[in-house]
Amino acid sequence: MLKLTLKDGSVLSVEPGVSCADIAAQISAGLARVALCAQVDDEVVDLCFVPTKDCRLSILTGDSEGGLHALRHTASHVLAQAVKRLYPDVKLTIGPAIENGFYYDFDTDLPFTPEVLEKLEVEMKKIVKEALELKRFELPRDQAVAYMAEKGESYKVELIEALPEDEAISFYTQGEFTDLCAGPHVPDTGRVKVFKLINCTGAYWRGDSKNKMLQRIYGTCFNKKDELEAYLTRLEEAKKRDHRRIGRELDLFDIYDEGPGFPFFLPKGMVLRNLLENFWREEHAKAGYEEIRTPIILDESLWHRSGHWDHYKNNMYFTKIDDADYALKPMNCPGGMLVYKRRMHSYRDLPRRMAEMGLVHRHELSGALHGLMRVRCFTQDDAHIFMTPEQIEPEIIGVIDLIDHFYKVFGFAYTVELSTRPEDSMGSDAQWELATSALQNALDHKKIDYKINAGDGAFYGPKIDFHLRDCIGRTWQCGTIQLDFQMPERFELEYVGADGEKHRPVMIHRVAFGSIERFIAILTEQYAGAFPTWLAPVQAVVLPITDRSSDYAKDVLEKLKAAGVRAEIDLRNEKIGFKIREAQLKKVPYMLVIGDKEAEANQVSVRSRAGVDVGVMPLSDFLARLSDEVEKKVL
RNA sequence: GCUGGUGUAGCUCAAUUGGCAGAGCAGCUGAUUUGUAAUCAGCAGGUCGCCGGUUCAAGUCCGGCCACCAGCUCCA
Numbered sequence: 227m228l229k230l231t232l233k234d235g236s237v238l239s240v241e242p243g244v245s246c247a248d249i250a251a252q253i254s255a256g257l258a259r260v261a262l263c264a265q266v267d268d269e270v271v272d273l274c275f276v277p278t279k280d281c282r283l284s285i286l287t288g289d290s291e292g293g294l295h296a297l298r299h300t301a302s303h304v305l306a307q308a309v310k311r312l313y314p315d316v317k318l319t320i321g322p323a324i325e326n327g328f329y330y331d332f333d334t335d336l337p338f339t340p341e342v343l344e345k346l347e348v349e350m351k352k353i354v355k356e357a358l359e360l361k362r363f364e365l366p367r368d369q370a371v372a373y374m375a376e377k378g379e380s381y382k383v384e385l386i387e388a389l390p391e392d393e394a395i396s397f398y399t400q401g402e403f404t405d406l407c408a409g410p411h412v413p414d415t416g417r418v419k420v421f422k423l424i425n426c427t428g429a430y431w432r433g434d435s436k437n438k439m440l441q442r443i444y445g446t447c448f449n450k451k452d453e454l455e456a457y458l459t460r461l462e463e464a465k466k467r468d469h470r471r472i473g474r475e476l477d478l479f480d481i482y483d484e485g486p487g488f489p490f491f492l493p494k495g496m497v498l499r500n501l502l503e504n505f506w507r508e509e510h511a512k513a514g515y516e517e518i519r520t521p522i523i524l525d526e527s528l529w530h531r532s533g534h535w536d537h538y539k540n541n542m543y544f545t546k547i548d549d550a551d552y553a554l555k556p557m558n559c560p561g562g563m564l565v566y567k568r569r570m571h572s573y574r575d576l577p578r579r580m581a582e583m584g585l586v587h588r589h590e591l592s593g594a595l596h597g598l599m600r601v602r603c604f605t606q607d608d609a610h611i612f613m614t615p616e617q618i619e620p621e622i623i624g625v626i627d628l629i630d631h632f633y634k635v636f637g638f639a640y641t642v643e644l645s646t647r648p649e650d651s652m653g654s655d656a657q658w659e660l661a662t663s664a665l666q667n668a669l670d671h672k673k674i675d676y677k678i679n680a681g682d683g684a685f686y687g688p689k690i691d692f693h694l695r696d697c698i699g700r701t702w703q704c705g706t707i708q709l710d711f712q713m714p715e716r717f718e719l720e721y722v723g724a725d726g727e728k729h730r731p732v733m734i735h736r737v738a739f740g741s742i743e744r745f746i747a748i749l750t751e752q753y754a755g756a757f758p759t760w761l762a763p764v765q766a767v768v769l770p771i772t773d774r775s776s777d778y779a780k781d782v783l784e785k786l787k788a789a790g791v792r793a794e795i796d797l798r799n800e801k802i803g804f805k806i807r808e809a810q811l812k813k814v815p816y817m818l819v820i821g822d823k824e825a826e827a828n829q830v831s832v833r834s835r836a837g838v839d840v841g842v843m844p845l846s847d848f849l850a851r852l853s854d855e856v857e858k859k860v861l
Numbered sequence: 862g863c864u865g866g867u868g869u870a871g872c873u874c875a876a877u878u879g880g881c882a883g884a885g886c887a888g889c890u891g892a893u894u895u896g897u898a899a900u901c902a903g904c905a906g907g908u909c910g911c912c913g914g915u916u917c918a919a920g921u922c923c924g925g926c927c928a929c930c931a932g933c934u935c936c937a
Contacts (some may be wrong), residue, residue: 337865418926427932428864437936439864474872483910541935586937591862594935606937640904703937741937772894797899798893807898821896833897 230589292450293412298323300411301418301447302330307350308402309443314488318405319381319431319440321818326457331429333381338426338441346443347423350417358400362409370395381404382701387509420454421447439698464700471595476755476812478746478763479598487595489743494763497754497792498749499742501761503583506607506739513628515581515609520561522585526551529718532560533652537685541588558584559735560611561709566731571721576731577613577621582709584608584740596755598747599702605742612719613735617731622668622690622707625736629692629705632738636749637861638694639699640760642674643688645682652685653712661709663689684735686712696752704740704748709733762857766848767814768830769805769822778825782818782845789849799805810835816852 265400274451309316309332321330329861336342365373374382386395398407400415405590409760424444431437448454465471473479478495481488509516516524523545529535534542534556543554555561562580569761571578587603594600613621644665669676676690683689687853692705710733713719720728739745749757759765766786770779776797786793794814796805802819809817819831824842832840832848 339865367936425931426865429933430863433934435863439933445934473923487930588936592936593864595929600936604937652881706937739937749883759863769897769923771896774894800891801893801900802894802897803895804899805897810898817897823896831897837898839897 230407243498247820252627269419290779294849295323297408297412297449298447300327300415301421301445302328302404303360303381303400303405303407303411304350304353304399304415304418304441305330305445306332306405307353307400307415308346310403311349312345317381318379318727318792321386321405327424327444329429329442329444330837331431331440331442333431333440333837337408338443338656343423343426343443348565349769350418350421350423353401353415354418354421355416356401357414360411362396362411363399364394364396365534367391367395369636370397370406375398377404377697378562380408393856394835402514405826420449420451420455421445422809423457443488460699463752467751467754468597469599469747472750473598473756476763478750481597485604486592487600489589489601489603495746497763499755500744500745502739502742503789506583508630509628510581510849511611513579513624515579516703517581517583518565520558520565520584522587523547523552523554524561526553528564529553530561532563532713533716534560537652539649541590554587555584556586556588557735558606558608559610559713559733560583560717562608563713563719566610566719567717570620571731572611573614573721573729575722576721577611577617579611581607581609590836598743601743604744606737607739607742609734609736611736612714612721612731613734614721614723614729615732617685618709618734619668619683620666621669621734622665622709623672625707625734626672626674628692629707629736629738632705633692633694635859636752638696638752640695640705640749640799641677641693642669643679643682643691644669645679645684645691646675647688648681648685649696650681651683651688657711658688662713663708665709684708684710686710688733694748696782696811702744702748704745705738706736706740708735710735754813754817758859758861759852760859763792764794764814764820765791765852765856766793767809767812768793768818768820769802769809770795770797771802771819773797773799774822775820775825779820782820785845786849791852792848806833810837816840816848818848 269401292687299322302323304323305328306318309320309330313336313502315334316336317333319331319333322328332338338346340518364602365436367389370386371383371482374386382405388440389395396408398409422445426441426443428439431440446457448457466775473495477492478496478498479491481490510517520646525533526544527543534553538556543558545552545554561584562582562654565580566578584606585603586606590600591600595602611621611625642660646662651658669690679691687706687708689706691703693701694704695701700764714730714733719731719733721731723729745854757763768779768783768786770776779795779797783793784797796809802821806817806819813835817833817835819833821831823829824831827842828844828847829842831847834840
């Protein structure tokens with residue numbers, strides 16, 4: 227039971243979720259905003275609420291997720307109001323609250339430079355100080371259109387016209403400013419105290435690249451100042467973790483002007499990459515996969531047959547060999563088809579799980595390139611599973627288990643999305659129906675929560691996507707499981723069933739890492755370059771204090787190497803503090819400090835990169851500790 | 862690809878209104894033999910992203926490309 231304190235001081239007791247009409251019946255204020263504060267479970271809280279579209283009273287406390295959302299939404303209105311005050315000719319479009327703040331898209335020729343953003347912030351502060359009350363009102367459709375048309379807000383007119391016929395068209399007014407909006411909002415602009423405009427970028431009207439590009443201003447807003455500061459600190463932290471910076475600092479990889487989107491892997495990056503591949507091979511062998519490798523360049527006719535020509539041509543690279551047309555593979559599947567077709571298969575041999583570390587080339591738009599996250603050539607840890615229709619569900623479950631295991635090893639949490647049939651696709655409705663429900667059944671069987679992305683599937687089938695959540699809360703699409711009835715059809719794949727007749731197999735495309743390159747980028751940011759010992763390109767560095775100890779130090783290095791440890795030595799004539807600093811900056815897990823005492827006692831002094839003095843011990847003790855850590859893949 | 866921004870030494874950044882290209886770190890050389898995150902000194906390092914234009918004179922102004930950054934679109 228909620229106690230609503232009304233503006234006139236009277237108190238009203240209502241059930242949570244009570245309809246506004248019921249409240250209206252109890253008070254004379256009608257459907258307008260009814261309360262300023264409320265008592266919830268004997269605790270008085272600030273209410274950020276307005277009747278929602280379906281006229282349910284939503285109680286949003288300031289600290290709740292919904293409350294913050296409402297606050298940010300109001301902040302976007304404050305921004306729009308400030309823009310209209312300073313630049314009346316700018317046309318409004320949309321301005322929602324988003325995960326970390328809000329944005330508003332404007333149609334204007336004026337570029338919103340940092341100086342303009344500063345002016346806007348000043349104006350916004352004025353609006354906040356004015357503490358303008360947000361009032362909601364509704365208009366019939368034709369009046370709503372006329373109202374916005376009169377203001378010259380053509381985008382708003384377009385939005386209203388796109389609303390469902392039966393939907394109430396609501397507006398919010400604050401002072402001289404009124405915006406088409408479904409709400410909810412906080413009661414007045416005075417609540418938007420802690421905000422900051424972040425930047426300005428371009429964005430297409432309605433997210434369609436065929437439409438006009440608008441100017442988008444991003445901002446963020448919080449309840450408390452320290453929350454905003456924490457958020458800004460987190461952004462700084464993310465910058466420090468940027469894999470492009472760390473990749474260069476730790477000599478993992480580099481990208482040159484001569485090959486935009488085509489990364490070079492340096493010796494240390496190759497160590498990391500090979501370790502990931504070794505892990506991948508071991509796990510796939512255990513899970514019953516065979517490994518193949520198919521060519522990068524294949525005859526263009528293959529791509530006509532696979533359907534890539536019709537659906538993926540714009541992203542492909544082409545070449546000629548002896549006047550014949552060839553293409554660089556953008557995906558590995560057609561090669562896998564040819565391997566399957568080498569001979570007749572029995573149902574007894576299925577499923578066949580054929581894995582491939584496949585190097586693919588895709589022409590990504592220049593503006594989409596981003597370090598190792600988005601490149602034009604990358605290695606997919608691909609696999610194609612050929613199976614009978616009865617094997618679909620258990621095979622999908624097997625892949626889900628494998629991917630789950632992979633992410634746990636690296637310490638990632640993940641979310642799952644199911645993408646359904648896109649507009650540009652091939653195959654029959656019945657096939658898509660079957661494929662989609664097969665994926666759904668597997669997810670339900672594993673009791674995995676998932677979100678549905680309607681129309682986001684591949685052109686040949688629906689897919690399950692795995693999005694990794696890194697340690698600072700960002701998500702990245704990595705693993706994907708795609709069910710495909712089309713490719714086996716197109717390539718006329720067959721197997722002989724128990725009935726002696728020929729049947730068409732079903733195929734799964736799947737990746738676990740996604741791409742080695744992207745996975746390395748994510749790992750780099752997840753660990754901020756401090757890779758767990760089992761993955762660290764250099765696991766230990768030997769640091770002699772003076773050259774009196776260098777012979778013993780070299781001896782230690784040899785023993786480490788003989789034991790399979792990736793070790794280096796720093797024989798430079800520098801002070802120990804300096805050598806430690808450098809090893810620390812290179813994120814080497816262990817530093818073995820060696821001076822006269824250690825040489826004398828035949829021991830090593832172990833320091834971890836966490837800054838912990840692990841102690842003086844015989845080398846064998848250190849080796850035991852290290853191999854245990856590597857064996858267990860300690861994070 | 863689109864919108865906005867940026868491009869000076871390996872890295873991070875300076876360089877009045879157009880007027881002799883600079884610093885710190887890294888690098889190299891020498892000295893220092895050092896006990897858990899920076900020893901000192903010296904040297905070297907540049908077609909100011911590329912091409913063209915304006916000018917007595919361009920890192921600086923104009924145009925065209927290229928790359929990068931933030932988004933949008935797309936996506937492993």
